[in-house]
Amino acid sequence: MRNIVAGNWKSNKLMNEAREFTDAFLPALDELNGTTEVYIAPPAPYLAALTPSASGRLQWASQQCSAHGAGAYTGEFTAEMVRSAGAQGVLIGHSERREGFGESEEAVRAKVQHALKAGLRVFLCCGESLEQREAGQPERVIFAQLESALDGVSDTSDLVIAYEPIWAIGTGRTASSEQAQDMHQSIRGWLAERFGAPVAAGIPILYGGSCKPSNAEELFSQPDVNGGLIGGASLNVEDFLELVRIADAVSAS
Numbered sequence: 001m002r003n004i005v006a007g008n009w010k011s012n013k014l015m016n017e018a019r020e021f022t023d024a025f026l027p028a029l030d031e032l033n034g035t036t037e038v039y040i041a042p043p044a045p046y047l048a049a050l051t052p053s054a055s056g057r058l059q060w061a062s063q064q065c066s067a068h069g070a071g072a073y074t075g076e077f078t079a080e081m082v083r084s085a086g087a088q089g090v091l092i093g094h095s096e097r098r099e100g101f102g103e104s105e106e107a108v109r110a111k112v113q114h115a116l117k118a119g120l121r122v123f124l125c126c127g128e129s130l131e132q133r134e135a136g137q138p139e140r141v142i143f144a145q146l147e148s149a150l151d152g153v154s155d156t157s158d159l160v161i162a163y164e165p166i167w168a169i170g171t172g173r174t175a176s177s178e179q180a181q182d183m184h185q186s187i188r189g190w191l192a193e194r195f196g197a198p199v200a201a202g203i204p205i206l207y208g209g210s211c212k213p214s215n216a217e218e219l220f221s222q223p224d225v226n227g228g229l230i231g232g233a234s235l236n237v238e239d240f241l242e243l244v245r246i247a248d249a250v251s252a253s
């Protein structure tokens with residue numbers, strides 16, 4: 001399976017800064033010649049302007065989409081709109097949306113269904129809080145999130161799981177490579193029970209949470225870690241390129 005490195009810009013960068021990033025990033029990415037799939041999720045208003053500037057390897061994603069189809073939903077944008085703006089993927093269930101914007105399990109499930117139907121690659125985010133980890137068995141929290149979000153899903157060809165422990169997002173505190181591998185292996189086991197082992201073996205599971213050039217090699221080298229979902233370090237061209245280089249090197253070794 002090819003590694004994936006996906007950048008989540010969150011609410012950062014103005015349009016001119018986004019263009020400056022892509023002007024520097026795209027030619028440098030083209031020179032790398034690796035196999036890692038690369039995605040960037042910019043602020044949604046920039047998608048239609050940025051998606052024509054693709055390279056062989058860079059694909060674009062939205063940071064979320066509506067739980068509804070088209071209609072009277074002021075301010076919402078549907079998965080089909082994301083697709084028609086030229087994006088190939090969408091992040092769903094990011095902890096900042098679940099916690100900060102009241103995104104319920106039902107909404108996450110509806111978004112997954114709309115996005116898969118629209119032909120988008122779904123980056124389904126899951127993760128436990130520090131309290132949930134310290135209470136023991138954080139796997140149970142993750143399994144419950146997956147169970148709910150993937151209810152009714154049978155075709156996983158566009159599914160990517162992003163394990164993002166909430167205590168590691170934007171905190172500078174990374175999960176150790178053992179903690180990441182343990183959870184990724186458990187997630188793989190859950191996927192195997194749900195979809196069968198051969199299918200589970202082909203579903204990418206990304207790690208997210210303060211992943212940066214200094215810790216990426218160890219994380220990406222774990223057998224069940226297939227790359228990363230990157231917040232802060234995706235805002236800087238050199239850091240993000242370095243993460244792609246590391247993912248390329250790990251899969252070539």
Ligand code: PEP
Binds near residue numbers: 211
């Ligand atoms: C994220 O929000 O998806 C994320 C991984 O953020 P950071 O890398 O900044 O911790």
